[in-house]
Amino acid sequence: MLHNMxxxxxxxxxxxxMDSAGALRESSTPFRHFPYRERHIxxxxxxxxxxxxxxxxxDGEPVEVEHPGDWNLEAGPDFLNAALLVxxxxxxxxxDLEIHIHANAWNQxxxxxxxxxxxxxxxxVYFQGVEIPGLVQIPLQEPLASDPKxxxxxxxxxxxxxxxPSGTFPLLGMDPDRKTEFLESAGEERLRLKAERLVLSIxxxxxxxxxxxxxxxxxxxxxxxxxxRQLATxxxxxxxxSLATSPDEAYALLIGLSGLLPTNPxxxxxxxTKTFIxxxxxxxWKQPEELKELAFFKSAWTLAGIRPANHPVRRLMAAAHYxxxxxxxxxxxxxxxxxxxxxxxxxxxxxxxxxPTALVGQSRANAIITNILVPFQAANGATELNxxxxxxxxxxxxxxxxxxxxxxxxxxxxxxxxxLARQGLIQIFHDYLITHRLxxxxxxx
Numbered sequence: 001m002l003h004n005m006x007x008x009x010x011x012x013x014x015x016x017x018m019d020s021a022g023a024l025r026e027s028s029t030p031f032r033h034f035p036y037r038e039r040h041i042x043x044x045x046x047x048x049x050x051x052x053x054x055x056x057x058x059d060g061e062p063v064e065v066e067h068p069g070d071w072n073l074e075a076g077p078d079f080l081n082a083a084l085l086v087x088x089x090x091x092x093x094x095x096d097l098e099i100h101i102h103a104n105a106w107n108q109x110x111x112x113x114x115x116x117x118x119x120x121x122x123x124x125v126y127f128q129g130v131e132i133p134g135l136v137q138i139p140l141q142e143p144l145a146s147d148p149k150x151x152x153x154x155x156x157x158x159x160x161x162x163x164x165p166s167g168t169f170p171l172l173g174m175d176p177d178r179k180t181e182f183l184e185s186a187g188e189e190r191l192r193l194k195a196e197r198l199v200l201s202i203x204x205x206x207x208x209x210x211x212x213x214x215x216x217x218x219x220x221x222x223x224x225x226x227x228x229r230q231l232a233t234x235x236x237x238x239x240x241x242s243l244a245t246s247p248d249e250a251y252a253l254l255i256g257l258s259g260l261l262p263t264n265p266x267x268x269x270x271x272x273t274k275t276f277i278x279x280x281x282x283x284x285w286k287q288p289e290e291l292k293e294l295a296f297f298k299s300a301w302t303l304a305g306i307r308p309a310n311h312p313v314r315r316l317m318a319a320a321h322y323x324x325x326x327x328x329x330x331x332x333x334x335x336x337x338x339x340x341x342x343x344x345x346x347x348x349x350x351x352x353x354x355x356p357t358a359l360v361g362q363s364r365a366n367a368i369i370t371n372i373l374v375p376f377q378a379a380n381g382a383t384e385l386n387x388x389x390x391x392x393x394x395x396x397x398x399x400x401x402x403x404x405x406x407x408x409x410x411x412x413x414x415x416x417x418x419x420l421a422r423q424g425l426i427q428i429f430h431d432y433l434i435t436h437r438l439x440x441x442x443x444x445x
Contacts, residue, residue, distance in 0.1 A: 003398075004383050005192050007383050007384065008192070008377075008378040008384065008385045009188040009191060009192040009387075011184060011185040012185060012191075012192045014185045015186045033200070034101050034127070035200065038099055038100065039134045039434065039435065040155055041126060045079070048068075050150065051123055052143035056138070056143075057086065062086075063084055063085070063138055066084060066085055067083040069082030069083055070084055071161045072438075073163045074436075075116065076117065076438065077117055079098075080097075081094070081096070082094050082097040086136060086422070095122065096119045096121065097120065098111065098123055101121070101127065103123065103125045103128070103130055104129055104131070106132050112239065120279065121136060122136050122137075123154050124138050125137060125138070125139050126140050127139065127141055128142075148233065149230055150234035152197075153197065153217065155365060156222060158398065163407065164405065164438075167438075169405065169408040170438060172406075172411075172440050176414075177202060180415050180418070183415070183416055183422075185429050186417075186424030186425075187422070187430075188420060188423075190376050192378070194375035195378040197375075202379060206238070206265055207380050209236055210376070211330075212232050213232040214354045214372045215232075215319065216231060216232040216376055217232070218368045218371065219319055224301055224315075227258075228312070228315070228319075231254065231257060231296070234257060235257055240253060241324070247356055248320070249256060249283055249319040250320035252281075253283075253317075255313060255316050256280070257291070257295050258296050259296040259297055259300065261281065261284065265277065287332035315359070317359050318360045321359075330377060336365035336369070337360050338356045342433075344369075347373045363394050374387070390418075391419060393419065398425070399426065401429070401433070402425040403425055406428070
């Protein structure tokens with residue numbers, strides 16, 4: 001499906017060509033495609049919740065992480081002062097640690113002749129490759145593939161250490177029209193990368209199941225993205241449709257499996273709400289034992305500080321509706337916020353104390369359209385997309401910070417008023433700001 005990407009996102013090559021020396025070029029090597037960034041691997045390495053437990057060297061020696069190293073936000077190796085136990089005898093090896101997607105990037109980046117890398121002892125790579133003499137190489141592709149719960153898409157790149165560069169504003173003097181054109185080309189590149197990630201998933205799963213998993217992850221937003229995605233995997237779309245004949249029954253399956261279905265009625269519930277919850281329970285307990293044994297613990301969810309409108313019990317009601325409308329959502333975006341009955345928005349008050357409103361707000365729906373539905377269309381074979389009609393998402397701290405860093409404090413927001421331009425600012429944030437490459441952007445523009 002990758003052949004149609006340039007047609008769907010015709011301006012993305014202009015951004016990639018400008019970024020030819022960066023991570024995007026490295027991560028799109030034809031024979032080993034990896035549509036993520038090195039920062040994804042850095043975040044994975046830093047977080048023991050994501051880092052594989054069964055690590056081995058390229059030679060097959062077991063590896064235990066005693067200390068992953070101190071994240072280096074300056075020039076030089078990615079992590080400093082790491083300590084790993086290598087081999088069956090658990091010999092303790094200490095030193096700096098460098099991360100690449102491909103093993104040959106060590107030589108491509110000239111690290112062998114850079115004195116800042118003299119103390120590097122570990123080379124963490126995604127794809128296994130030729131070892132660099134003197135380095136303990138640890139490939140991640142196989143151990144990550146063996147973990148069905150892991151997904152790079154669950155990693156929040158902004159939740160880990162980064163520093164924002166300061167100094168000159170590299171795009172300050174650029175013509176306003178060219179600024180917008182540049183940002184929109186970066187925005188198309190962002191959507192293209194999302195589409196390529198979906199292509200990889202479609203190679204091993206049914207397209208509709210891939211869409212189902214992405215929709216649920218989006219409903220989880222930032223705090224509950226991972227459990228929502230795991231729920232979509234544990235309860236595939238095909239199985240929901242084999243067990244449920246309506247969105248209400250699908251909701252019973254989803255909330256039962258989520259572990260969030262209440263066990264005791266609340267005296268404050270209305271009679272109608274009590275009847276609704278009783279109906280949900282009755283349907284859930286008729287399900288096969290092997291399905292009920294997969295039920296999540298409540299601790300799997302992040303509930304503290306969640307706005308009532310974003311509570312998982314509300315989002316799961318939206319998911320239940322989406323389960324029977326996945327294909328229609330691609331053509332009729334308004335279905336993201338419209339539901340066939342008010343019953344759900346009325347009875348959901350039993351948990352969230354939220355007034356009856358849309359289960360999915362317009363801003364979240366806009367994010368789903370731009371970040372999921374449109375990239376999915378490209379990944380699933382569309383040859384043309386109407387990117388000019390993308391809904392504009394609200395501004396956020398990343399968009400504002402990047403615009404300030406590029407254009408200075410007195411810039412006009414008109415430059416990035418389009419949906420694509422805002423996506424472009426997010427792409428540039430990840431490619432240049434938190435990777436300490438702002439000087440390269442200044443040189444290329």
